[in-house]
Amino acid sequence: MSMLEIRKLSMFFGGLAALHDVNFDVRQGEILALIGPNGAGKTTLFNCVNGFYNPSEGQVLFKGQPISGLKPHKVCQMGIARTFQVVKPLSRMSVFDNVLASAFLRNPTRKGAQDVADEVLHFTGLWDDRDQLSKGLPLGKRKRLEIARALATQPEFLLLDESFAGLNPAELDVSIDIIRGIKQQGITVMIIEHHMKVIMAISDRIVVLNFGQKIAEGSPAEISADRQVVEAYLGEEHGA
Amino acid sequence: MKNNLVPLVVLAVLAGLPLLGLNSYVMHILILSIMWTLAGMAWNLLGGYCGQVSFGHAAFFGMGAYSAGLIHLHLGLSPWWGFLVSLPLVALVALAMGSVVLRLRGPYFVLATLAIGEVLRITCENLTDFTKGTLGIMITRTWVEKTQYYYIILGLALLGFMVCRAIVHSRWGYYFVAIREDQDAAESMGIDTTRYKTIALTVSAMLTGLAGAFYTNYMGYIDPGVVFSLGEISILIIMVVMVGGVATQWGPALGAGIMVILAEYIRSLPLIGVAYQTMFGVLLIVIIIYLPNGLVGDWPVLRRKLLRRGATA
Amino acid sequence: MWVQAEVFLQTLVAGILLGGLYALIGIGMTLILGVMKIINLTHGQLMMVAMYIAFWLFTLFGIDPYVSLLIAPPLMFAFGMLIQKALVNPVLRVESILPHNQVILTVGIGLVLQNVATILFTSDYRSTPVDYASTAFYLSDLWAGTPVEISLSLPWAVSFLLSVVITVLLWFFLAHTDTGKSIRATAQDKDAALIMGVNVGLMRVITFGLGSALVACAGCLFIPIYYLFPALGSQFTLIAFVITILGGLGSTLGAILGGLILGVFESMTATYVGMGWAPVGRFVIFVAALVFLPGGVASLLKTRKLSK
Numbered sequence A: 001m002s003m004l005e006i007r008k009l010s011m012f013f014g015g016l017a018a019l020h021d022v023n024f025d026v027r028q029g030e031i032l033a034l035i036g037p038n039g040a041g042k043t044t045l046f047n048c049v050n051g052f053y054n055p056s057e058g059q060v061l062f063k064g065q066p067i068s069g070l071k072p073h074k075v076c077q078m079g080i081a082r083t084f085q086v087v088k089p090l091s092r093m094s095v096f097d098n099v100l101a102s103a104f105l106r107n108p109t110r111k112g113a114q115d116v117a118d119e120v121l122h123f124t125g126l127w128d129d130r131d132q133l134s135k136g137l138p139l140g141k142r143k144r145l146e147i148a149r150a151l152a153t154q155p156e157f158l159l160l161d162e163s164f165a166g167l168n169p170a171e172l173d174v175s176i177d178i179i180r181g182i183k184q185q186g187i188t189v190m191i192i193e194h195h196m197k198v199i200m201a202i203s204d205r206i207v208v209l210n211f212g213q214k215i216a217e218g219s220p221a222e223i224s225a226d227r228q229v230v231e232a233y234l235g236e237e238h239g240a
Numbered sequence B: 001m002k003n004n005l006v007p008l009v010v011l012a013v014l015a016g017l018p019l020l021g022l023n024s025y026v027m028h029i030l031i032l033s034i035m036w037t038l039a040g041m042a043w044n045l046l047g048g049y050c051g052q053v054s055f056g057h058a059a060f061f062g063m064g065a066y067s068a069g070l071i072h073l074h075l076g077l078s079p080w081w082g083f084l085v086s087l088p089l090v091a092l093v094a095l096a097m098g099s100v101v102l103r104l105r106g107p108y109f110v111l112a113t114l115a116i117g118e119v120l121r122i123t124c125e126n127l128t129d130f131t132k133g134t135l136g137i138m139i140t141r142t143w144v145e146k147t148q149y150y151y152i153i154l155g156l157a158l159l160g161f162m163v164c165r166a167i168v169h170s171r172w173g174y175y176f177v178a179i180r181e182d183q184d185a186a187e188s189m190g191i192d193t194t195r196y197k198t199i200a201l202t203v204s205a206m207l208t209g210l211a212g213a214f215y216t217n218y219m220g221y222i223d224p225g226v227v228f229s230l231g232e233i234s235i236l237i238i239m240v241v242m243v244g245g246v247a248t249q250w251g252p253a254l255g256a257g258i259m260v261i262l263a264e265y266i267r268s269l270p271l272i273g274v275a276y277q278t279m280f281g282v283l284l285i286v287i288i289i290y291l292p293n294g295l296v297g298d299w300p301v302l303r304r305k306l307l308r309r310g311a312t313a
Numbered sequence C: 001m002w003v004q005a006e007v008f009l010q011t012l013v014a015g016i017l018l019g020g021l022y023a024l025i026g027i028g029m030t031l032i033l034g035v036m037k038i039i040n041l042t043h044g045q046l047m048m049v050a051m052y053i054a055f056w057l058f059t060l061f062g063i064d065p066y067v068s069l070l071i072a073p074p075l076m077f078a079f080g081m082l083i084q085k086a087l088v089n090p091v092l093r094v095e096s097i098l099p100h101n102q103v104i105l106t107v108g109i110g111l112v113l114q115n116v117a118t119i120l121f122t123s124d125y126r127s128t129p130v131d132y133a134s135t136a137f138y139l140s141d142l143w144a145g146t147p148v149e150i151s152l153s154l155p156w157a158v159s160f161l162l163s164v165v166i167t168v169l170l171w172f173f174l175a176h177t178d179t180g181k182s183i184r185a186t187a188q189d190k191d192a193a194l195i196m197g198v199n200v201g202l203m204r205v206i207t208f209g210l211g212s213a214l215v216a217c218a219g220c221l222f223i224p225i226y227y228l229f230p231a232l233g234s235q236f237t238l239i240a241f242v243i244t245i246l247g248g249l250g251s252t253l254g255a256i257l258g259g260l261i262l263g264v265f266e267s268m269t270a271t272y273v274g275m276g277w278a279p280v281g282r283f284v285i286f287v288a289a290l291v292f293l294p295g296g297v298a299s300l301l302k303t304r305k306l307s308k
């Protein structure tokens, strides 16, 4: 079953087509990786899904319902949570309070929200940092805080925007485990990622964007064999 | 546990003060300080916690004050009913204002607040039949003594304190701070930012209106130039919070005490007395540059600086 | 019937003249907003200071306010740069919980300026009684058979024309000089400007000076046709930001249109509702802009362009 359907999605900024006629589905329970060079339109696609942008053309359907044009908080209330590539911690709040604020979404009482926050902090390995101000965290943990905050809204669908960028190998392993754990909880995941190793390890399927257009879609094995992808994306990375 | 005890101790001390037989001037200072504490706590909820800076709290203060004055003038009711009348009135204006400006990002809210105080002042000055214009409204004060007023404003401030405290520790409070810290993040966490900003504004406005209604009853005279004044009300409220402590529980009380005493002191100086608003302005500038989060808010920084100076001396 | 038309046209003319001056005020504010990303809530107070300079030059030395255009704006340019360097820059570096603390700062500066003016000059109303104050042109002088009579006051007309000239000069400066181009680049994208080697810090200082000088020009143009008192400052700050909102934050052309719209609207309010209500009319149009056109006039200009 399709959890999320991207239908003829286009987003124009002035003359620039950040996304052009993109179509694909995300199936329930899978991890779909969205890859492509910088500026390909990946983050823009997330913004169109979570309601920051109202797409110029096309539609996004969540569990069969159109969600384009809804406000971000409505989209989140429906069960889609996201993280930001450029992390946005609530700086002057502690790690715990960041997550607690999120947990209030489905648990209006403080007790209920605290239980959720506790669980999420343990799950993401941030429990020991819970009393720190979030602006004082190192980047790796701030990235994880993004995930924790998104999880605390108890979503069915999770959008992760470059949650692995800038992590050291040890942190990478922790994050991979976290994402696998998220999948085990039955949450569908769409993840933007550059690390090919990570993508191959965790994703069920891959969609490749280049210059705002989808140029390939398939299993990790299929994608790594695709000439076009290798030229557009992997080629670039090897060259760099 | 200890945290819950502090307010009780403070309350007990404050409640006992009049028993000391303080003279009427000291009582006056105390009453004003508590009144500005109430207004400051209200502003702090919106500005300090929710991050929506208002330059127009005089609008709500003035509406509260005029609620009390007008029902007396036209209906012959006791101005004490002003408290009840002001609440729905102020809430309505705040809601209307919130729905227009709080959905927009950018400096719109700041500007709208600045405008609304001025507009209400001018409207009030022009509606001479209804408000008596610049002549103002005079009421007969209920008591000559200060003690009764003292307990009334203390009760109101306590109410304000409890309301703010309850909100800050609840879901609303977390949402307010989340909005202040990062609106995009807040929205993506499922927070309807417009709605919660409007809630913050409305609660804040209502508490400020109560302070205004008290002002009429206590002072016995109001005119648009004072109760809707940018310099004497809106800025003073901001300073109460900025001097005391932004987004802190006790900051407004500290700030109110300091500002009231300072204002009285400066006004009593023979030559510079007329310049007290200038002094306020200078103080505001100094605070913004050196103590942007107020005495309570910047206390850790302050203490470090003082200690270092002590160590080198 | 003709009488009504006459009143209407006369009001319209007055509104356009006023609007031209408003535009000048709005441009200064918009310029600062564009480059600094802060609303300068001491704009009107700066104009008030400039007006006192012109007033005293006239009263003490008999210098015509229009001649003060060569004196007051340069002084205010320096004053604006000083404010930016000594006060705004330090605040930009401060880490505070409250957002908009630069805006609070400008309010504080405005409060000081206004109160110092009250202490020094009292709150009395002042004016510069120039001898051409009541000179006017009449439509009937040009066209004897005109059915409606419209008068055009000489100082109003001169002030309007000068404000147009100053606006054109400014446009030339921004479009064709290196400094002007750097200012525009900074306003458009600070980081890109930095990369291109623009001295952004310097541009900020210059811009604050320029904005102050522009509003000082407006002050010199206003004093022959207006009156002056310290609280005029906050009144004009309000006017300045209503224009800026009407124009669409940060758009110069928008500010000009915004100024004209506000001028005409206020003039109409004063004629058809009552003198004292002009400030309320100002607020009405402000709210209307927020509700119906949050992007200001500039957003109209833009959509026109986009939809080809």
Ligand SMILES: Nc1ncnc2c1ncn2[C@@H]1O[C@H](COP(=O)(O)OP(=O)(O)O)[C@@H](O)[C@H]1O
Residues within 6 Å of the ligand: A013, A016, A018, A036, A037, A038, A039, A040, A041, A042, A043, A044, A045
């Ligand atoms: N708000 C915006 N306004 C204008 N252009 C934008 C905006 N957001 C993204 N873009 C442009 O859209 C393109 C795609 O950006 P983005 O989605 O961030 O790429 P990616 O995440 O794949 O690196 C880029 O060229 C970017 O400059």
Ligand SMILES: [Mg+2]
Residues within 6 Å of the ligand: A042, A043, A044, A085
């Ligand atoms: Mg991206």
